[in-house]
Amino acid sequence: MISIKVSKLTKRFKRFTAVNNISFSVNEGEIFAFLGPNGAGKTTTIKMLTTLLDPSSGTLSLNGADPVKEKNTVRKSFGIVFQDPSSDDELTAYENLEFHGILYKVPKKLLKHRIEELLKFVELWDRRDSMVKTFSGGMKRRLEIARGFLHHPKILFLDEPTIGLDPQTRSHIWEYVKKLNKEEKITVFFTTHYMEEAERVADKIAIIDHGKIIDIGTAKKLKKDTKTRNLEDAFIKLTGHAIRDEESTPAENMRMRIRARNR
């Protein structure tokens, strides 16, 4: 069963093409890593898959539904942890999760149970009644991850979920993702800049750069293709050494500044 199918997907903004004619598919129950340098088109692709942005051309299918035409059906089938902060600073940690649970129609009893379990899991249970604005960057990140796990969707998008977290927390979180994936057959689509995470967790990896997919396959295949010994070397060989700047909107700039301040 194919869970995510993308064909000839393109997204053009006024000045540049963020995603340029890409095609790939992810099978049900697979863990898929989408890797690329800053500004490669990862987040734009995720936005199109998750109905936040309409593509310029190409077709998409999530769990058999079209994110452009069947937005409400598609929205029922996935969960997402965004790259930028997206919790309400003026609500408490608990309220943020409760809000999410109600929007996603998690039954009341189960919701209470899961909120407690997840807040304990990300070690924020003691801070459940604190306003999110009093949290550090890492704490906010953990809260958003907990929120992403709150309802168990068919497909889970994780856009750089572990950014800014210590190795302990990161490995802790990946264990949980693997457990969800195994026990509930949840398809996982994630991006990261930590190559060892991708190598350890992903069944399949796609490398994207300048809006195009350069290589796709298992970590083993990518290493073989590039004749390198680890994924990091394979990645650099495929994408080059140049350092990228992220093309960003004023809103994203401001969020980044806020995030930097909170760290």
Add this chain to the structure above:
Amino acid sequence: MGAIYIMWLRQLKRYFRSKSRLIGAFGQPLLFLLALGFGFGPVFKQAGQGDYISFLVPGIVAMTVLFTSLSSGIEIIWDRQFGFLKETLVAPVPRLKIMIGRTLGGATLAIFQAIIVLLLSLFVGFKVPDVHSFLIALMFMIFIALIFTALGTAIASRMQDFHGFQLIMNFLVMPLFFLSGAIFPLQGLPKILDIIVRLNPLSYGVDGVRGALSGVFHYGLALDLLVLASVAAVLLAIGSYLFSKVQI
């Protein structure tokens, strides 16, 4: 129902937790009420128009609803900026419900504030005749709140950042308020001003609140209601359409 309720509740929680917002919300209407009311009172009386405070209070009440509901609608920009908007936009809930929840939240707060202002005005000698007239005034306040929350939502759905915000406050909110009959009587206005005032939906809201509380309507209860209900329907439709098209 769950989604609408939780959107509504969120706005109330945020509002009552922000002390500075609470103070700011009452400061401005009170300043207008006291400064204009006592400042122009003597002139108004000499011109044979009666008690200016009694005339002014419904205008200030309408202004309170206008300011609060428009800024509640505009709050979407804040949510966009701080990222929370995405959380609501990917949720498996029709955007219409999200918009309804937000609108009801904004309208509730606007009416809450307006009622407080009305209560405070009792201390400077304003009189509410009876419960019945209060309820009619309340109905007009609800219409004003719905109209301007929806307008705020429509505008904010098209805005990417804060830059346009000040522009809106200066070129939309202030003219709406000053050209609505909130602070001056509508009889015998110069022709051009009269036309402008007639084109401003807030004029009918002010007239409705004032008519309900004083018993004297300028445009008439029926016309006020008709205009407000139509404008509300149109703006709610436009607001929900634009909100459903928001992309990030």
